[in-house]
Every structure is written in structure tokens, then in C-alpha cells.
Amino acid sequence: MSEQSEVDEMEQEHVPAKQKTFKKNAHIAYFTRCLKALPSQAEGQDGNRITIAFFCLSALDLLGQLHTFSEEQRKGWIEWIWRLQSSSGGFRGSTCMDIPDENQPGHLPSTYTALMCLGILRAPLDRLDVVALGKFLRSCQAADGSFSPTPIHDDSPLTSRFENDLRMTYCASVIQYLINVNIDISSAQRLIHRCRTWEGGYASKPGVIESQEGGTTYCAIASLSLFSSNSESIDIEGVYEEMKMVEQEATLRWALQRQIGGFQGRPGKLEDVCYSFWIGATIHILGHPQLIDSLSDLSFLLSAQSPLGGFGKDPEAYPDPYHSYLALAAISLSHPDLGLLSLDPRLNVSNDTADYLMKEMKRIRTKI
Amino acid sequence: MATATSSYIPLAERSIWSDVQPIPQDDAPDALVPIMYSQEYKDAMDYFRAVSARKEYSDRALELTESILRMNASHYTVWGYRMTTLLVLKKELNEELELMNSFARENLKSYQVWHHRLLLLTHISPEHPTEEIDYIHESLLPDAKNYHTWAYLHWLYSHFSSLGRISEKEWSEELRWCEEMIRVDGRNNSAWGWRWFLRISRPGAEGIKDDGKEEIEYTLRAIHRIPHNVSAWNYLRGSLKYLKKPLTPLLPAILPYTEREDVTITAKEETNLPMPSNPLPRDTPLPISYALEFLAESYQEQGLSIEAAAVYTELSEKYDRMRSAYWAYRAKRCVV
Ligand SMILES: [Zn+2]
Numbered sequence: 001m002s003e004q005s006e007v008d009e010m011e012q013e014h015v016p017a018k019q020k021t022f023k024k025n026a027h028i029a030y031f032t033r034c035l036k037a038l039p040s041q042a043e044g045q046d047g048n049r050i051t052i053a054f055f056c057l058s059a060l061d062l063l064g065q066l067h068t069f070s071e072e073q074r075k076g077w078i079e080w081i082w083r084l085q086s087s088s089g090g091f092r093g094s095t096c097m098d099i100p101d102e103n104q105p106g107h108l109p110s111t112y113t114a115l116m117c118l119g120i121l122r123a124p125l126d127r128l129d130v131v132a133l134g135k136f137l138r139s140c141q142a143a144d145g146s147f148s149p150t151p152i153h154d155d156s157p158l159t160s161r162f163e164n165d166l167r168m169t170y171c172a173s174v175i176q177y178l179i180n181v182n183i184d185i186s187s188a189q190r191l192i193h194r195c196r197t198w199e200g201g202y203a204s205k206p207g208v209i210e211s212q213e214g215g216t217t218y219c220a221i222a223s224l225s226l227f228s229s230n231s232e233s234i235d236i237e238g239v240y241e242e243m244k245m246v247e248q249e250a251t252l253r254w255a256l257q258r259q260i261g262g263f264q265g266r267p268g269k270l271e272d273v274c275y276s277f278w279i280g281a282t283i284h285i286l287g288h289p290q291l292i293d294s295l296s297d298l299s300f301l302l303s304a305q306s307p308l309g310g311f312g313k314d315p316e317a318y319p320d321p322y323h324s325y326l327a328l329a330a331i332s333l334s335h336p337d338l339g340l341l342s343l344d345p346r347l348n349v350s351n352d353t354a355d356y357l358m359k360e361m362k363r364i365r366t367k368i
Numbered sequence: 369m370a371t372a373t374s375s376y377i378p379l380a381e382r383s384i385w386s387d388v389q390p391i392p393q394d395d396a397p398d399a400l401v402p403i404m405y406s407q408e409y410k411d412a413m414d415y416f417r418a419v420s421a422r423k424e425y426s427d428r429a430l431e432l433t434e435s436i437l438r439m440n441a442s443h444y445t446v447w448g449y450r451m452t453t454l455l456v457l458k459k460e461l462n463e464e465l466e467l468m469n470s471f472a473r474e475n476l477k478s479y480q481v482w483h484h485r486l487l488l489l490t491h492i493s494p495e496h497p498t499e500e501i502d503y504i505h506e507s508l509l510p511d512a513k514n515y516h517t518w519a520y521l522h523w524l525y526s527h528f529s530s531l532g533r534i535s536e537k538e539w540s541e542e543l544r545w546c547e548e549m550i551r552v553d554g555r556n557n558s559a560w561g562w563r564w565f566l567r568i569s570r571p572g573a574e575g576i577k578d579d580g581k582e583e584i585e586y587t588l589r590a591i592h593r594i595p596h597n598v599s600a601w602n603y604l605r606g607s608l609k610y611l612k613k614p615l616t617p618l619l620p621a622i623l624p625y626t627e628r629e630d631v632t633i634t635a636k637e638e639t640n641l642p643m644p645s646n647p648l649p650r651d652t653p654l655p656i657s658y659a660l661e662f663l664a665e666s667y668q669e670q671g672l673s674i675e676a677a678a679v680y681t682e683l684s685e686k687y688d689r690m691r692s693a694y695w696a697y698r699a700k701r702c703v704v
Contacts, residue, residue: 043405043406050400053400073398095396099420197561198606207522266558267599291694
């Protein structure tokens, strides 16, 4: 309880918004509810259930609640996730397209969130088909270094590069970081550099400079950092090292310029809870978390809490799992005093889970 | 089971589907985040799985995908199936494009809707994409900052110019449209980004040919119209850096926003730059932090690091308190 009174003291001084207290128990209840059932309005997420599951599980991980679920319950969930593994590598987003005797290909963002979920649930990864996963990842990479959400078939009339953006690069960089697949890292790095904008942020794709925003800038910075921490990814042309300092300063400036209390995703837009994570984590990865006005940020985040748990994108919005999780992730990064587990800003899971995943991947790889 | 729409007739009771055995979803008992599907959605998906297991590309399959997509516009597997069916049946793709107009209006934020549209345009491949451009321009009127719409507009120009189907006249008409967007809302950062593409980064862009003169003048005029507009200030810095041009020669046009008496001497040089209105509009609170930052960077450019640090310190202590720590960091960096 001493923790709680400390929090209250701090809030009385600095947080004038309507919701002032961090409603930890309400959030636990919110994510537990979502995990067990979503209303029919969530049908739009039917193909991406593993990602919604990731928001809920990772939130409960940060809230320190995973031990409250029975061993049997966790095993049941783990079973469900393994069912999403495609025989051609990677994971699907949901069981909604499962047809007897037919293989559905993996989906890159779902593969990232499925791996994180397995780590959060502390699943042994012996059943992970690492070879097929590597093949899957390579089959998603295009010649320009970008990644497609599903394996590329150049002759297919359904192929376009419209979704080959930095979100996909980010998912690929996390998987590459975990299992060290032989993908073309330098072309992936070059692609990220081609996404830089005149403001120091990053666009979703080269040339699409009009739609840069906090989320894609996070994907760029986190991917660059993950790629460069891999010993095999030495940047032969020296492009990255040479421009790193100047570019990072420009990105840092752009990111800090987005704080208007909470954070906005782009100049001229309103604050939105998710950018406290996307931009906050970017600033963390760049190594300058102390430059954020974290009390103003917290004040905005707390004001967007729903009394029944969860966070909306702003104080007027209904809560949803995406904004609710990213709010917790942001709070974990900048307010360790509020009792959440600490977060790995690059993988976007708790440091404990990130450590587990690294160790488990090492174990199964030496086994092969 | 209770349902919201009592008039709904389950597919099993419709004769058109009598030959199909639906495939129910096989979700484990311990599934994560199960969705409490509406009867309509569950029913349609059960038949969709059956249709797709049979690889049936038919009119009824098209209808089925449409009803699912109206309930869930981000169902990428269903979109893919629909596209394949349209191509197999050699459907009139322009009709599908018409249908997509209504979809796009209701689902502006779904990647899949725009992706489907992009595939349609790729297959239709019109000699001139004029109609499509007009449609996108119109869609941006109610939602001028929509990420997906701008990304699609960018694709449209990149794709059709790579096919040699965008004339110089069309490029300059697009620039005029973009300038009108900025005139209506100078703070629309997406429109500024579009200008960057049109003037600086697209193949054949004109903006770098005159060493950035027109870009700089255009941007200064935008700043003079709305002095606190971060988009215009960022564009100015961005183009100077891109063109590797010094900041200092622009100081005469910037200094009035810094509210500093002591630097007026530097500003006395003859200049043809667009200048701020004199006096400034009454509702312009001074100094403007972007102008102070510009001044500080110009000092750094001239090797005057102590002066630069002093300006950053003022930003930190007085004029931009939210970024107090950041400006202190900048001050420290320029004197080490
Ligand atoms: Zn958001």
C-alpha cells in the first residue's frame, strides 16, 4: 500500500486531469475479460486474433498477473497458438480460415505476435519449426529489401507491394533478432534509410513522405537497432554508421517535437495514447528517455483511462485492447514507480519475457 | 439463438446454398480472445470456408464475400478470394470499382479496402488515371489527413508515371491542387509531404533545379501567413538541409519572430526574401520557438556556439517548457 500512497502524492502535485489514479485492478479485469471473450463488434479483427491476444497477454504480463492463471489454462492457450503454426513456416492470425487438410500460409505480423505470446506464456519452443520459419521470412522479402505480410509469388494477380511497409520490416527484424535467419539485412537497412523524411521521421515506404507518423518512425528505429545488434549485420557500405549521429539527432528532435502533453502522431494532429508508446519508445531506443516531460505524458495517459479498465485513444474514446496495451507499455517505460514490470522497448514485451525468448531460442537452436 | 435482425434468413434455408455443406470454425476450447460472432457473420464464414475448400469461383461466392466484407472490411483472405473470383469469372472490373467507392467511404482506415482498389486499378490499367485522381482528391475533402488515402494517391502517381502516363501538364495540375490544399489548411502536414514529393523527391521534380529558390520563398510566405505553423517551419529546415544550403542568409525574414533587439544588425543586409508583414498580425505571440531554434542553428553555423547555447537556454527556461530538458541538452551539446 505504501506504493499506492506514493503514487497519490505525486499525482496530487502534477496531475490535474479528471482520472488521476492509476487503476491497476480495473485494468487487470479489463484484459482478463477481453482474453476470455470479445463482443461481436470485434468481428473486424477476426483474422488477427493472435495480435489482440498479444495485447491482452502482454498487458497481463506487465501487470504481473500471469501466475494467476492455472497451469492447465496456460497450456490450453499455448495449444491454440501452436495450431496457428503453418506447415510452410510462420503463424496465421486466427483459426477462422482453417480448412481440413489444407495449409494456410503464415502471416508476418501474426508470426511476430504469436512468438511473443508463446514467450509470455513461457511455452517450451521445441515445436517451433525454425527451418520453415526461416524459409517463410526469406520468402516474404522483396528484392528492394522490403517485406510483404505473406510470401511473395510474383506471378500472382494478387501481388502488390502496397503493404510492404516498415511495419513488416519491424516484425521481420524481431524474428531475425530471435532466430538469426539468413535474410538480406543490408538491403533491409537501406530501405529504412530511404524512408527518412525531411522532418527526421520515417515514412511507411520510400517516397511516401506524406504519411510519416509515430508508428512507422518507431518501426524504423527499433528495426535499425535490432539489425545492428546482430553481429552478422555489419553494414558494409558504412551508410548506417556514417549518418547515424546526424540522423539520430534529427529523429530525436522530431520525436520530442511531437509532445504536446501526451504525444501526437504527426504535426498538426491531436494527442493519442498509442503515440506515448510509439514515440516514447523511440526516444528510449535513441537513448534519451530523460528528455521526455513524463509527468505531462502520464497526466494525459491517466485521463484516457476508462473507469471500468482499459484506455481509449483519448479521454473521449471507448477503450480498446490496442490503445489499452500501448498505454501500459508507455507507462512501464517512463513510470517504473507505478508497479508494472519493466519493458523491452524494442521487442515490446517485458524484459523478463524477452530474456526467456532469447534463452529458449538459444536452447532449441543448439539442439538442432 | 437470439439475433438482432429477425428478418435474417440463414444460408442453410436458402435454396441457392442447398448443395453446400458448411464448415464450422474449428477453434480449440481454450482459444484466446474468442469473438462472440453474430449469427450472420458465423453463418457466412461457415459457408465461405466450404466455398473456399471447393475452390468455387462463382457469382454466389462473390455475393458471399461481399456480405462478409461488409461486416469485416479487413478480412484479407476474403478480399484475396474475391479478387481471384473476379478475375476467373472475367467480371467487369469497373463495376467492382464503383462498388469500392461506397466501401472506401465507410472504411477509410482499412488497408485492405485500398489494396483491393489498387489491384483493380492495376488490372484495369486505364490509359489516363484522371478519373481515379479526381475521385481521390474528392475523398480527401472530408478527411484531409487520412494516411491511407494519401498513400494511395502516392501509389497512383508513382505507378502511372512509371508507365509514362502522367504528363508534365498533369504534374503541374497536381501541384496546383496541392497548393490549394495548403492554402485552405496551412497546417496539413500531409499536404506539405505531398508538396515535397511533387517538388523535390519524385523523378524529374522541378524544385531542385533553381537551387531551391522557389521552395524557400513559397515556404517563407506560408510562415508569414501562419507564423506558428510547425509544418512550414519543418519544411523550411528540411529543404535547406536537403539542398545543403546555409540557414543564415534567411535570417532577415526570420528575425522579427525572435523578438530580439540585439541581432538586428545581422538583418540589415539587402534582401529579396519575402518578409513578414510589418507590424506582425496582432494575434502572433512572440517569440516563436521555431524561429529561436532557427536563430540558434544559424549561430552554430557561424561558429558562435556561446550565442547559440544562450538561445537554447532561453528556450529551455522560458519559451518551450515542455521540451525544457531537450533544449538544455541542445545547449550543452553546442558548447562541448
Ligand atoms: Zn492511436
